[in-house]
Amino acid sequence: MAVATHCPYCALQCGMHLRVDDTVTVQPRDFPTNRGGLCQKGWTATDLLDSPERLRTPLARQGGRLVPVSWDSALERVVDGIRDAQRHGRDRVAVFGGGGLTNEKAYLLGKFARVALRTPNIDYNGRFCMSSTGACRSRCPTSPTPRRSCSSAATPPRRCPPSCNGSRRNANAAAG
Numbered sequence: 001m002a003v004a005t006h007c008p009y010c011a012l013q014c015g016m017h018l019r020v021d022d023t024v025t026v027q028p029r030d031f032p033t034n035r036g037g038l039c040q041k042g043w044t045a046t047d048l049l050d051s052p053e054r055l056r057t058p059l060a061r062q063g064g065r066l067v068p069v070s071w072d073s074a075l076e077r078v079v080d081g082i083r084d085a086q087r088h089g090r091d092r093v094a095v096f097g098g099g100g101l102t103n104e105k106a107y108l109l110g111k112f113a114r115v116a117l118r119t120p121n122i123d124y125n126g127r128f129c130m131s132s133t134g135a136c137r138s139r140c141p142t143s144p145t146p147r148r149s150c151s152s153a154a155t156p157p158r159r160c161p162p163s164c165n166g167s168r169r170n171a172n173a174a175a176g
């Protein structure tokens with residue numbers, strides 16, 4: 001059985017199929033952002049499903065050690081921490097989302113920040129993560145509009161976002 005879905009790791013949301021047999025394996029899917037390509041993170045997206053290091057229960061620090069606790073206990077601890085911080089002002093807490101969130105989840109996160117927590121502080125990882133990907137792409141020497149040497153010049157193409165690999169393919173085709 002193959003299930004059409006998207007890579008959950010970054011905002012490109014590359015299209016993929018998950019083939020479910022005894023194990024779950026990834027197959028790329030033709031989609032406007034990846035056109036059948038995936039980067040290394042997408043290809044290995046299912047590796048963590050059966051990793052022995054995968055977290056399956058919340059951990060809380062007790063006496064300097066992280067120990068498994070119930071979800072109720074972990075969430076109570078989060079609520080207590082937020083309440084404690086907000087005794088000094090609503091804006092003492094911030095919410096940090098991610099480019100991998102769906103539009104609906106990003107909307108709910110914004111509502112949670114503004115309506116439930118009543119903090120104006122909300123941001124997402126694009127400021128630190130995807131902005132560097134964008135800078136990488138704009139500086140890529142094989143991009144159709146190269147500017148200067150790119151720190152990713154020595155990066156194996158399989159680690160670059162598929163859109164960059166597309167640039168490389170296009171540039172190679174133009175040069176060839």
Ligand code: SF4
Nearest residue numbers: 007010013014039042
């Ligand atoms: S660029 Fe890589 S990490 Fe981002 S969605 Fe595509 S396969 Fe996943």
